[in-house]
Amino acid sequence: MISKLIDKIVEKDAPVVVGLDPMLSYIPPYLLDRAFESKGETPEGAGEAVWLFNKEIIDAVYDLVPAVKPQIAMYEQFGIPGLMAFKKTVDYCREKGLIVIGDVKRGDIGSTSAAYASAHLGKVTIGSKAYRIFDEDMATVNPYLGSDGVEPFIKVCQEEDKGIFVLVKTSNPSSGEFQDRLIDGKPLYEHVGAKVEEWGRESMDGSYSNVGAVVGATYPEMGSVLRKIMPHAFILVPGYGAQGGKGADLVNFFNKDGLGAIVNSSRGIIAAWKKDAYASFTEEHFADASRAAAKDMIRDIRTVLGR
Amino acid sequence: MISKLIDKIVEKDAPVVVGLDPMLSYIPPYLLDRAFESKGETPEGAGEAVWLFNKEIIDAVYDLVPAVKPQIAMYEQFGIPGLMAFKKTVDYCREKGLIVIGDVKRGDIGSTSAAYASAHLGKVTIGSKAYRIFDEDMATVNPYLGSDGVEPFIKVCQEEDKGIFVLVKTSNPSSGEFQDRLIDGKPLYEHVGAKVEEWGRESMDGSYSNVGAVVGATYPEMGSVLRKIMPHAFILVPGYGAQGGKGADLVNFFNKDGLGAIVNSSRGIIAAWKKDAYASFTEEHFADASRAAAKDMIRDIRTVLGR
Numbered sequence: 001m002i003s004k005l006i007d008k009i010v011e012k013d014a015p016v017v018v019g020l021d022p023m024l025s026y027i028p029p030y031l032l033d034r035a036f037e038s039k040g041e042t043p044e045g046a047g048e049a050v051w052l053f054n055k056e057i058i059d060a061v062y063d064l065v066p067a068v069k070p071q072i073a074m075y076e077q078f079g080i081p082g083l084m085a086f087k088k089t090v091d092y093c094r095e096k097g098l099i100v101i102g103d104v105k106r107g108d109i110g111s112t113s114a115a116y117a118s119a120h121l122g123k124v125t126i127g128s129k130a131y132r133i134f135d136e137d138m139a140t141v142n143p144y145l146g147s148d149g150v151e152p153f154i155k156v157c158q159e160e161d162k163g164i165f166v167l168v169k170t171s172n173p174s175s176g177e178f179q180d181r182l183i184d185g186k187p188l189y190e191h192v193g194a195k196v197e198e199w200g201r202e203s204m205d206g207s208y209s210n211v212g213a214v215v216g217a218t219y220p221e222m223g224s225v226l227r228k229i230m231p232h233a234f235i236l237v238p239g240y241g242a243q244g245g246k247g248a249d250l251v252n253f254f255n256k257d258g259l260g261a262i263v264n265s266s267r268g269i270i271a272a273w274k275k276d277a278y279a280s281f282t283e284e285h286f287a288d289a290s291r292a293a294a295k296d297m298i299r300d301i302r303t304v305l306g307r
Numbered sequence: 308m309i310s311k312l313i314d315k316i317v318e319k320d321a322p323v324v325v326g327l328d329p330m331l332s333y334i335p336p337y338l339l340d341r342a343f344e345s346k347g348e349t350p351e352g353a354g355e356a357v358w359l360f361n362k363e364i365i366d367a368v369y370d371l372v373p374a375v376k377p378q379i380a381m382y383e384q385f386g387i388p389g390l391m392a393f394k395k396t397v398d399y400c401r402e403k404g405l406i407v408i409g410d411v412k413r414g415d416i417g418s419t420s421a422a423y424a425s426a427h428l429g430k431v432t433i434g435s436k437a438y439r440i441f442d443e444d445m446a447t448v449n450p451y452l453g454s455d456g457v458e459p460f461i462k463v464c465q466e467e468d469k470g471i472f473v474l475v476k477t478s479n480p481s482s483g484e485f486q487d488r489l490i491d492g493k494p495l496y497e498h499v500g501a502k503v504e505e506w507g508r509e510s511m512d513g514s515y516s517n518v519g520a521v522v523g524a525t526y527p528e529m530g531s532v533l534r535k536i537m538p539h540a541f542i543l544v545p546g547y548g549a550q551g552g553k554g555a556d557l558v559n560f561f562n563k564d565g566l567g568a569i570v571n572s573s574r575g576i577i578a579a580w581k582k583d584a585y586a587s588f589t590e591e592h593f594a595d596a597s598r599a600a601a602k603d604m605i606r607d608i609r610t611v612l613g614r
Binding site for chain 2: 021023024032036041042043045046071073074076077078079080083084087105106107108109110111112113115116118119124125126127128129131133134142143144145146147148149167170171172173174175176177178179181182183184188191192195
């Protein structure tokens with residue numbers, strides 16, 4: 001799978017992911033009204049609003065970027081109708097040729113982690129039949145439970161040509177509470193990073209592994225260290241833009257081949273119409289604002305990479 | 308919420324949780340067939356089978372135990388129909404007076420963690436209305452992202468009188484890979500435990516906090532240490548029975564007041580009909596086998612506690 005992602009990154013010259021994390025406050029009022037008029041101020045209405053919003057954004061950016069990252073919490077909060085909108089979004093993005101990274105941050109043990117891996121990346125057996133359920137291409141995984149939690153995902157990566165990104169150093173302010181604590185003179189995130197490199201050997205796909213890592217753009221020095229510890233891991237980098245990560249710092253997350261990282265922006269792209277810089281598009285043309293913001297981000301990152 | 312759980316534990320003299328983790332292999336063939344005949348060998352059929360299975364078990368044990376713990380992965384693997392069975396199970400258990408602990412192990416940052424907290428424990432605002440979505444009473448939370456990930460759950464605990472159990476030391480064999488690593492001379496799980504006690508002060512409910520911890524029955528010495536580090540945290544103890552945790556060791560997880568812990572068994576109760584000890588019930592009476600296994604487990608734990 002990672003080679004497919006790399007092909008698309010190279011083709012579009014854009015190591016960029018659009019985070020599809022649709023809070024209702026990001027959705028223009030006229031679109032919310034349209035959804036609520038047809039389905040009420042209900043979870044069904046919220047699901048419809050999210051879907052209408054996503055579809056316009058996907059249509060506006062799919063030719064620019066290789067991948068999207070829907071954050072499942074933003075769908076799960078609306079229950080069944082929300083998760084139906086998640087599935088519709090995943091399917092539509094794949095139809096459009098985008099790689100879909102399910103930002104699910106699941107992590108459990110043994111058969112339970114296997115159930116999550118089957119639900120999101122693999123197939124589930126029901127009687128004599130097998131079904132793909134949410135069917136993302138890649139997913140994020142939480143490492144706190146150790147190998148027992150991660151191995152079932154790696155197994156599915158091998159069997160189904162899928163990929164994962166393991167949380168190593170997250171972009172949030174308090175990520176250091178546990179992740180930065182020193183163990184044998186090195187922070188926990190370095191130990192997790194070393195494990196990612198080790199797990200990754202089980203599922204190589206070209207020069208990179210299907211087992212990648214999440215490292216926040218907000219911690220560029222740590223990104224630089226982790227880049228060296230995990231030479232075969234692709235790094236999914238959240239926290240660019242709205243969370244404070246700056247373009248110039250992103251170079252730390254890339255390898256010398258100009259690959260090895262893919263940078264996510266959610267709010268900065270999908271809610272661009274609410275920012276002063278893109279306000280001239282007006283809310284009716286929110287998707288055009290997203291397209292402009294995506295282009296600006298791609299330009300920023302190309303500059304960083306000297307292209 | 309924790310005081311409600313304690314009242315039910317005391318009333319039933321049973322610090323026991325039944326884990327509703329229905330793998331299809333736990334469901335008797337005749338019941339699977341019934342579900343598949345009406346809905347096919349489909350995710351809908353799997354959801355129906357899971358629901359029929361759960362309902363009989365709930366009917367057979369609800370008077371014996373204070374709480375149940377549905378593991379959402381086992382439902383999520385069947386997609387939308389699976390999650391509908393999850394919701395139906397949560398609602399039915401609450402109707403029966405059981406406390407429902409959603410074993411969701413969610414954990415993310417900021418607004419994303421808030422979305423999970425709203426989905427599982429709180430309310431979600433849609434236009435001018437507010438809805439309860441999955442509406443469990445308590446949920447499990449992953450601490451790897453630090454306070455940013457946990458605080459949104461604690462806020463909901465305070466506002467809605469709900470509770471959480473934070474993963475501290477999990478029951479699986481590889482849990483030590485990160486959790487046992489020494490930081491300033493103490494294992495990571497002790498640092499997480501200290502944080503749980505600190506977070507817990509924000510949401511006290513009687514002598515205990517609405518912020519509890521998960522510590523595996525498979526690590527009784529660590530349970531003993533953590534019991535002291537987190538005097539106000541209730542400990543949810545998985546790993547009894549099938550995973551190898553023994554009754555006698557469970558005393559370590561309790562306080563001198565005979566409270567402070569609640570022990571989970573999933574497979575040992577819901578798949579009791581498959582064990583030699585309960586095989587005489589036959590598959591048609593699988594729920595009676597579960598009832599017998601629950602009674603045996605309660606008796607075992609009462610003995611441990613000298614009651």
